[in-house]
Each structure stands twice: as structure tokens, then as C-alpha cells.
Amino acid sequence: xxxxxxLTLEALSVAYHETVVLDRVDLALHGGERLGVVGETxxxxxxxxxxxxxxxxxGGRVVGGRLRLDGRDLARLSEREWRxxxxxxxxxxxxxxxxxxxxxxxxxxxxxxxxRIHAPRSSRAELRRxxxxxxxxxxxxxxxxxxxxxxxxxxxxxxxxxxxxLVHRPRLVxxxxxxxxxxxxxxxxxxxxxxxxxxxxxxxxxxxxxDLGVVSAFCETTAVLYAGQLLEIGPAGQTLGAPRHPYTAxxxxxxxxxxxxxxxxxxxxxxxxxxxxxAPPGCPFEPRCTNPSRDAACVAGRPELVARGPARVACRYxxxxxxxx
Amino acid sequence: MIRFLAHRAGxxxxxxxxxxxxxxxxxxxVPGDPARQVLGQFATPEQLASxxxxxxxxxxxxxxxxxxxxNFVQGDWGTSFASGAPVRELIGQRAPATVELVLVAFVASVxxxxxxxxxxxxxxxxxxxxxxxxxxxxxMGTPPFWLGLLCLFVFFQQTHLLPGPEGQLSPDLAPFxxxxxxxxxxAALAGRPDALGSALAHLILPAFTLGFAMFAFLLRVLRSSxxxxxxxxxVSAAESKGLSRWSAFVRHALPNAALPALTASGLVLGQxxxxxxLVEAVFDWPGIGGLVVDGIANKDYTVVQVFIMLxxxxxxxxxxxxxxxxxTIDPRVAVVPERRAGRxxxxxxxxxxxxxxxxxx
Numbered sequence: 194x195x196x197x198x199x200l201t202l203e204a205l206s207v208a209y210h211e212t213v214v215l216d217r218v219d220l221a222l223h224g225g226e227r228l229g230v231v232g233e234t235x236x237x238x239x240x241x242x243x244x245x246x247x248x249x250x251x252g253g254r255v256v257g258g259r260l261r262l263d264g265r266d267l268a269r270l271s272e273r274e275w276r277x278x279x280x281x282x283x284x285x286x287x288x289x290x291x292x293x294x295x296x297x298x299x300x301x302x303x304x305x306x307x308x309r310i311h312a313p314r315s316s317r318a319e320l321r322r323x324x325x326x327x328x329x330x331x332x333x334x335x336x337x338x339x340x341x342x343x344x345x346x347x348x349x350x351x352x353x354x355x356x357x358x359l360v361h362r363p364r365l366v367x368x369x370x371x372x373x374x375x376x377x378x379x380x381x382x383x384x385x386x387x388x389x390x391x392x393x394x395x396x397x398x399x400x401x402x403x404d405l406g407v408v409s410a411f412c413e414t415t416a417v418l419y420a421g422q423l424l425e426i427g428p429a430g431q432t433l434g435a436p437r438h439p440y441t442a443x444x445x446x447x448x449x450x451x452x453x454x455x456x457x458x459x460x461x462x463x464x465x466x467x468x469x470x471x472a473p474p475g476c477p478f479e480p481r482c483t484n485p486s487r488d489a490a491c492v493a494g495r496p497e498l499v500a501r502g503p504a505r506v507a508c509r510y511x512x513x514x515x516x517x518x
Numbered sequence: 519m520i521r522f523l524a525h526r527a528g529x530x531x532x533x534x535x536x537x538x539x540x541x542x543x544x545x546x547x548v549p550g551d552p553a554r555q556v557l558g559q560f561a562t563p564e565q566l567a568s569x570x571x572x573x574x575x576x577x578x579x580x581x582x583x584x585x586x587x588x589n590f591v592q593g594d595w596g597t598s599f600a601s602g603a604p605v606r607e608l609i610g611q612r613a614p615a616t617v618e619l620v621l622v623a624f625v626a627s628v629x630x631x632x633x634x635x636x637x638x639x640x641x642x643x644x645x646x647x648x649x650x651x652x653x654x655x656x657x658m659g660t661p662p663f664w665l666g667l668l669c670l671f672v673f674f675q676q677t678h679l680l681p682g683p684e685g686q687l688s689p690d691l692a693p694f695x696x697x698x699x700x701x702x703x704x705a706a707l708a709g710r711p712d713a714l715g716s717a718l719a720h721l722i723l724p725a726f727t728l729g730f731a732m733f734a735f736l737l738r739v740l741r742s743s744x745x746x747x748x749x750x751x752x753v754s755a756a757e758s759k760g761l762s763r764w765s766a767f768v769r770h771a772l773p774n775a776a777l778p779a780l781t782a783s784g785l786v787l788g789q790x791x792x793x794x795x796l797v798e799a800v801f802d803w804p805g806i807g808g809l810v811v812d813g814i815a816n817k818d819y820t821v822v823q824v825f826i827m828l829x830x831x832x833x834x835x836x837x838x839x840x841x842x843x844x845x846t847i848d849p850r851v852a853v854v855p856e857r858r859a860g861r862x863x864x865x866x867x868x869x870x871x872x873x874x875x876x877x878x879x
Contacts, residue, residue: 248758251642272762276762278760279758280758285755287751287755287758288751292752293751293752293755295773295774296850297774297847298770306756310759310760341849343850
């Protein structure tokens with residue numbers, strides 16, 4: 194990692210009430226970089242996204258560590274200070290645009306609102322012009338700005354949401370499963386558009402997904418979250434091609450099996466994800482780990498995130514290069 | 519939208535027709551002969567016949583009904599049996615006081631309900647929540663006339679903070695010219711701050727008494743729909759654009775939650791119209807209510823008839839307006855098939871999931 198990072202998480206911990214759901218996560222995201230965060234349901238990936246835009250749900254708060262944007266600690270910001278950052282420096286693309294757009298306002302009006310929040314002195318004509326331009330940018334004719342969300346297709350709605358997120362040329366775009374509500378063909382279009390626009394405005398992308406295929410296709414870096422802890426982070430090709438952490442390997446095996454029809458049984462990872470707040474004191478994955486070299490040390494203490502080649506892995510006995518997955 | 523409007527207007531006309539039947543039948547349901555009832559035992563047959571023809575009681579039933587409707591629409595509302603004055607004149611004299619009272623009660627209760635509902639729901643604060651639901655609960659269970667008496671007892675009899683049941687103005691006030699019939703407006707036009715103050719002070723208790731139940735009902739409806747909408751992703755999506763929680767709530771949650779409350783406010787207006795009769799009686803308010811109470815007591819059926827027709831017409835027109843407003847706020851109301859649109863607007867059906875033929879699901 195070279196140069197100053199745009200977004201850094203330094204041992205960031207988040208808890209809902211007393212339950213720790215994100216446990217000392219270290220991450221760095223550089224300007225223009227695309228990072229995919231993968232994990233199962235309950236791994237803390239959505240909490241990570243919400244913490245990064247300061248919108249943890251009720252009861253959630255940062256209980257430790259730092260969250261820096263250009264060195265500035267966001268975790269200590271007041272709500273008022275956050276509002277100057279949200280939508281302007283950090284933008285958020287929600288999972289499902291059919292529920293993230295207000296059903297009773299036209300898409301144009303919602304774009305105008307998004308623009309006006311951070312450009313309050315603009316004239317109405319100027320706002321309308323910018324809204325139309327933002328729509329054109331995502332391939333929607335400006336004249337469609339009078340359409341209501343229910344008059345748009347699912348792909349169009351998500352493109353509107355993307356236009357809205359990028360309208361202030363943010364430096365960081367957080368996308369929480371931006372295409373999981375779309376069908377596969379639309380998914381690819383929307384992702385390509387998101388990628389192109391993020392690149393065009395020079396923003397960094399933090400993409401939350403449970404879809405390893407999407408992450409490997411659109412992100413440079415992959416981070417694997419498990420039970421609130423970061424297990425592995427590295428270049429997407431490396432992490433998903435030759436995973437070092439037994440959990441990543443298991444995750445990949447279960448996905449790849451889908452492409453092999455002759456397999457009778459779907460390989461699964463034995464056991465279930467630890468309940469939030471009940472992660473074992475050692476390696477969180479240890480109870481389910483099938484790595485033959487695991488030992489008492491795995492149970493006793495949490496492994497540090499250690500550089501292994503281009504990746505960093507939180508495992509005492511990482512799988513070797515070229516290990517069969 | 520035009521089809522939707524035509525549909526709604528048709529339904530409104532049908533409702534007014536039904537109300538007119540009710541008002542018409544009322545007079546015919548009077549035990550015995552209304553002419554005999556009014557003129558008494560010793561009336562001559564000639565007197566009875568002339569009374570019947572004057573009041574549209576001769577001819578066949580259909581003919582009578584037709585004449586009743588035609589006269590009503592043309593503004594000929596008959597003469598009061600009791601005073602002999604044209605009903606239209608009687609109502610015209612007293613309407614402004616009632617309109618003033620109902621309007622103030624309506625605006626205040628809607629405004630307060632919206633404000634309290636927003637404040638009590640935009641953030642999760644259990645104790646604010648509990649207070650608001652307690653207010654709503656108490657308000658809906660309190661009979662207006664009892665609330666009126668209680669208010670008079672506390673604010674007039676015990677503390678003398680507000681004027682008692684003496685109508686719209688203090689009796690010892692110097693007179694001022696009547697221009698519009700609305701006392702507050704006239705006082706302001708006459709440049710009489712003392713009269714305006716007195717008129718406003720006299721409005722507080724009756725308006726509160728009349729509006730409290732409506733405020734409570736709207737508060738309840740609006741709160742429950744706001745609480746439902748509060749967790750919708752588009753509200754937090756608006757926040758993620760940089761809006762404050764309050765702005766996101768007012769701009770996005772409120773318009774989406776307003777539909778059931780809007781429909782409810784149209785329905786509650788009916789309660790307000792009938793409620794005003796009782797409240798006016800309690801506060802000696804010189805409005806239509808007193809006229810109706812006297813009309814019922816004196817078997818002055820023409821007055822009661824006209825009151826029924828007028829309230830029904832106002833009620834139906836207001837609800838027509840509500841439907842149009844609902845379609846303006848939520849464009850989906852006018853888009854969906856008409857037969858279900860009305861039920862959806864009344865909050866009985868959930869909002870439709872948009873179907874998009876262009877997209878396979």
C-alpha cells in the first residue's frame with residue numbers, strides 16, 4: 194500500500210447495544226481504488242458500510258478504533274458535520290432502488306433535492322439543468338425527469354440512484370449490494386455503468402456484496418469478513434484465485450461447485466456462523482475450520498492480520514500458494 | 519386522471535342523492551300529518567290544504583320528491599314552520615358563526631396533529647411516544663360536550679382565564695359594523711383590537727372542544743402511518759444524501775404517510791359538522807347548531823331537512839376534494855384500476871407494488 198489512503202479503518206469496532214458486530218477491523222482504501230467486501234449474512238459487512246457513512250441504525254455506535262477520511266477521524270464527527278460529508282464526499286448507493294427512491298416524488302425532483310442539499314444557492318433552472326445532465330450521464334433522457342419511480346424499470350431506478358450518488362463527484366462511493374435486487378442481465382449493465390462513472394469522477398468504490406463473481410469482476414481488492422472480523426484482504430485475482438484463508442477457500446468451493454453439474458453434493462462449510470457477540474476468543478473460524486494443521490494456538494488467541502505475499506491474512510496456518518481449493 | 523375524476527364525481531353525486539332521499543323521507547316519517555302537527559287540532563281543511571301546497575306536501579310522492587330536489591338546487595329551501603321566515607335567510611344569518619368555529623377547529627387540529635405526530639415519531643424516543651399515544655387515546659374517548667363543560671368549569675368558573683358561554687363576543691363591547699358576518703374578520707376590518715381580542719378569546723374554548731377529538735383521531739392515524747413509513751429505506755436514503763433526519767422525515771416520510779390521514783380528515787369533518795351542534799349548544803354559540811336544536815325541539819322539519827342536505831353536500835364535496843388531493847400527492851392513486859383506487863386511498867389496501875411490463879421479475 195503506497196501513498197496516503199483515502200479511507201482508513203484502524204481497529205474499528207462497532208457494537209449494537211452491548212453486542213460487538215464489527216471487531217477491530219483494519220482497512221485502507223486509496224483514491225480511485227475499488228474494494229469489494231464479501232461475507233455471509235451477519236458477517237458485519239452492511240454494518241461496515243453504514244459506519245463508513247455515519248448512519249448506524251438505532252443502538253449502533255463505534256466503540257473503538259478510528260475511521261479516517263484523509264486523516265480526519267469521522268467517528269468523532271457531530272451529526273451536523275456528518276451532513277456536510279454525506280452525499281458530497283461520501284455517497285451511498287442502496288441495495289434496492291425501488292425502495293430507496295421516494296414513491297411520491299418524481300425522479301427529477303429527487304435529483305434536484307440531492308443537488309440542492311450541497312448547492313443551496315443554485316437557481317431552480319440551474320438545478321433542473323444539472324438534474325437532467327445527471328440523468329443523461331446514466332443513459333436516461335433528461336425529459337424522463339418527470340417520471341415517478343413506479344413508471345421506471347428496475348434497472349432505470351438503480352441508474353437514477355447511481356446518478357444521484359455521483360452528482361456531487363464524491364471521492365468515495367459506498368454501494369451496499371447495489372445489484373442484488375436486479376435480474377442478471379440488468380445487473381451486468383448497472384455494474385458496468387457504476388464502474389465507468391466511478392472511474393470517470395475518480396472516486397473510490399467500497400462495494401458490499403455476497404456475490405463473489407461480482408466482486409472478482411469489478412473490484413481490484415477483496416476483503417473477506419467473517420463474524421465481524423477481517424480474515425483476508427488482497428488483490429481480487431489473488432484472493433479469489435488462490436485464497437490463503439481456509440474460510441475464503443471454503444466459500445469459493447461452495448460457489449464453484451455450482452458450475453460443476455457432475456458434483457452430487459454441494460460442498461459446504463460445516464457448522465454455522467458464530468452468533469454476533471459470541472465469537473470465540475481465538476480465531477472466529479476455528480470451530481468450523483478443516484485445515485489439518487490447526488492447533489491449540491488457534492483456539493487460544495486471535496490471529497493477527499499478517500502480510501502473506503500481496504495479501505494480508507488472519508490465519509496462523511494459511512493455505513500455501515497453489516493450494517487446491 | 520380525467521377518468522378518475524369522473525368516477526369520483528359520480529360517486530359523490532350518488533351519495534348526495536342518497537342523503538336527499540333520507541332528508542325527504544324524514545318529513546314523511548313524521549307520525550301523522552305534518553300539517554296537522556304544525557297547525558294543530560283546530561285547523562280548518564282549507565288551512566291544512568294551503569299549508570300542504572306551500573310546503574310541497576301535495577301531489578304524488580314522486581312529484582313531491584322532484585319538487586323538493588328542484589327547489590333545493592335552486593336555493594328555495596322553504597319556510598320555517600316555527601318562525602315563518604325563509605330557511606335560507608335563517609341559515610344565512612347563522613352560517614358564518616359556525617363556519618368560523620369549524621374552520622378554526624379544523625385548521626388548528628390538523629396543524630397540531632401533523633406537528634405532534636412528526637415530533638413524536640421522527641426519532642425513537644419512547645417517552646415522547648407514550649405521551650403522544652396517551653393524548654390520542656384520551657382525545658378519542660372524550661365526548662365533546664363533556665369536554666366543553668369541563669373547560670368551562672376550569673377556565674371560566676374557577677380561574678376566569680377565558681370568557682364563559684356567552685357566544686362570540688363580550689356583551690359589554692361597543693358594536694362595530696358587520697361586513698362579512700365573520701366576527702373576527704369584521705373586528706379586524708373595523709380596526710378594533712379590543713373586539714378582535716374578545717372574538718379570539720371567545721373562540722378558544724369552543725374550537726378546542728370541537729377540535730380535540732379530531733386532533734386526537736388524526737394524530738393517531740398519522741402517527742401509525744408515520745411509524746410504518748419511518749423505517750422505509752427511502753427515508754434513510756434521503757439522509758444519506760445529506761439531509762437531516764428531520765428534513766428527511768418532513769419531506770419524504772410525511773407525504774407518504776399523509777394519504778390515510780388526509781382521507782381520515784375528510785371523514786372526520788362529518789363528526790365536526792354534527793359535533794358543532796352540541797358544542798354550540800354548550801357555549802351558546804350563535805351558529806347553525808342552535809337553529810337545528812330548536813328545529814328538532816319544535817318539530818321544524820324544513821330546517822332540519824335543509825341542515826341534513828347541506829351537511830351531506832359539504833361532506834361529500836370535501837371528500838371529493840380529498841380524493842383529488844390524494845391523487846395529487848400520490849400519483850399511484852389515480853393510476854391503479856379505479857375500483858380499487860378508492861379503497862387504497864382510504865388506507866384500506868397497501869400501496870401497490872409497481873409492476874413493470876418491460877422487466878421480467
